[in-house]
Amino acid sequence: xxxxxxxxxxxxxxxxxxxxxxxxxxxxxxxxxxxxxxxxxxxxxxxxxxxxxxxxxxxxxxxxxxxxxxxxxxxxxxxxxxxxxxxxxxxxxxxxxxxxxxxxxxxxxxxxxxxxxxxxxxxxxxxxxxxxxxxxxxxxxxxxxxxxxxxxxxxxxxxxxxxxxxxxxxxxxxxxxxxxxxxxxxxxxxxxxxxxxxxxxxxxxxxxxxxxxxxxxxxxxxxxxxxxxxxxxxxxxxxxxxxxxxxxxxxxxxxxxxxxxxxxxxxxxxxxxxxxxxxxxxxxxxxxxxxxx
DNA sequence: AGGCAGGTGGCCA
DNA sequence: TGGCCACCTGCC
Numbered sequence: 069x070x071x072x073x074x075x076x077x078x079x080x081x082x083x084x085x086x087x088x089x090x091x092x093x094x095x096x097x098x099x100x101x102x103x104x105x106x107x108x109x110x111x112x113x114x115x116x117x118x119x120x121x122x123x124x125x126x127x128x129x130x131x132x133x134x135x136x137x138x139x140x141x142x143x144x145x146x147x148x149x150x151x152x153x154x155x156x157x158x159x160x161x162x163x164x165x166x167x168x169x170x171x172x173x174x175x176x177x178x179x180x181x182x183x184x185x186x187x188x189x190x191x192x193x194x195x196x197x198x199x200x201x202x203x204x205x206x207x208x209x210x211x212x213x214x215x216x217x218x219x220x221x222x223x224x225x226x227x228x229x230x231x232x233x234x235x236x237x238x239x240x241x242x243x244x245x246x247x248x249x250x251x252x253x254x255x256x257x258x259x260x261x262x263x264x265x266x267x268x269x270x271x272x273x274x275x276x277x278x279x280x281x282x283x284x285x286x287x288x289x290x291x292x293x294x295x296x297x298x299x300x301x302x303x304x305x306x307x308x309x310x311x312x313x314x315x316x317x318x319x320x321x322x323x324x325x326x327x328x329x330x331x332x333x334x335x336x337x338x339x340x341x342x343x344x345x346x347x348x349x350x351x352x353x354x355x356x357x358x359x360x361x
Numbered sequence: 362a363g364g365c366a367g368g369t370g371g372c373c374a
Numbered sequence: 375t376g377g378c379c380a381c382c383t384g385c386c
Contacts, residue, residue, distance in 0.1 A: 095367065192367085195367055195368080196366095196367085196368040196369065196381095197365085197366050197367080197368055197369095197381090197382090197383095198366065198367075198368095198382095198383085198384090199366055199367075199384090199385085200367080201384095201385090202366085202383075202384065202385085203367085205384095240382080243382085243383070243384090244382080244383095245381075245382025245383055246369095246380085246381040246382045246383090247368095247381090247382075248382085249381090250369080250370095284369090284370090285368085285369065285370090286369085287368060287369050287370080288368090288369095289367075289368060289369090290367095290368070290369085293367080306367080307367095308367035308368085309366080309367060309368095310367065311367085325375095325376085326368095349367080353367090
């Protein structure tokens with residue numbers, strides 16, 4: 069494929085290599101890969117593909133397929149250019165929560181990607197009891213086998229309609245394992261109600277979450293991930309094993325159920341609880357594996 | 362070599 | 375409600 073020349077993405081995007089890795093490949097999205105020869109990230113989201121690298125001054129450069137210059141604008145939106153992260157940070161309770169303050173300080177500039185709701189739901193339906201590298205394999209195989217080609221040799225994640233066209237055994241052959249059954253059932257439901265996801269996305273958080281959880285395989289955690297990462301509902305507070313560890317160890321909440329922890333998160337961290345969650349999650353995860361590409 | 366991983370749903374008291 | 379367990383698959 070022909071790629072455009074590298075061009076600056078603008079002064080509002082300042083990243084260290086570490087921060088860029090955490091943002092693109094830290095568990096929000098699963099379709100970004102680092103090319104160590106070219107020293108850039110290449111990723112696919114919605115129907116777009118791009119490459120990102122950082123300059124010495126911390127600003128980013130982007131390359132797009134030569135025939136898709138509009139990708140730059142889509143990328144800016146995807147990276148949250150239109151979100152007031154500074155105001156959200158300031159509204160978090162770091163003044164009275166020293167652990168949160170440490171987490172914020174350890175990864176300044178961390179953002180939430182602004183992803184498509186349907187594909188975020190699909191990716192997180194793959195995530196149950198899987199680690200990031202394996203979730204990426206599942207997404208890649210879904211795209212290769214069921215998704216539309218958006219550039220030579222590059223496929224988007226399948227739409228739910230496309231997922232519904234596959235059989236459960238086909239989905240199992242894509243390494244989805246026991247998740248295939250629920251993904252197939254959810255795909256069938258969504259295919260029969262094409263407007264449902266848009267309605268959920270437009271609903272307030274509590275209603276949206278309740279409706280999502282009626283889909284097979286969608287419990288509290290996956291619903292919160294889809295709403296936080298795919299629908300910009302920043303009060304969603306996904307509680308996974310990492311967050312359980314943090315809240316036990318640093319907040320003394322031993323013996324709490326995930327539902328209780330999720331409620332605690334929204335009360336303690338406020339309307340942008342999910343933003344705080346991302347810092348806590350990154351911090352805890354990095355305690356275990358401090359070095360990343 | 363076996364347990365365990367960014368969960369969920371079903372079954373039992 | 376609350377606890378326990380099966381469930382695919384791959385990696386330590």
